[in-house]
Amino acid sequence: MSAAASTTGNEPMNPQLMTLMELQDLRAQHKALSGGETGLMEEETERFNIDLEEAREHLEETIEELEGRLSESVLRRYRILAPSRDRIVVPVIRGVCYGCFVSIPTATAGEQDIHQSLRSCQNCGCFIYVASST
């Protein structure tokens, strides 16, 4: 597992948050496979001889597996967010939630355990992580 979580500083990221980021990534991939700009995809599948249907199934399986790793309360919120949003995890930069661009006064960089506790924006409901600008 790699590219999804690249924003951490030195602190370890909350494992649930990392799972959510992976899910976000996989869902975007799934969406790309499922419709919209298929022109390019079809070309690619011909070239690499990929069964698109099978690829999509594997994605769905992986998504389900990852969802199974979420705690009950996180999963509940995820299920509310996921159908209506592309992004379920958003950064907070300089105290502003990048899901809704409302400032979150409590999410300051100096706060302790910021990466350990999974938090969400009270305005838009997205899971948030603090992206430090240092």
Ligand SMILES: [Zn+2]
């Ligand atoms: Zn927000």
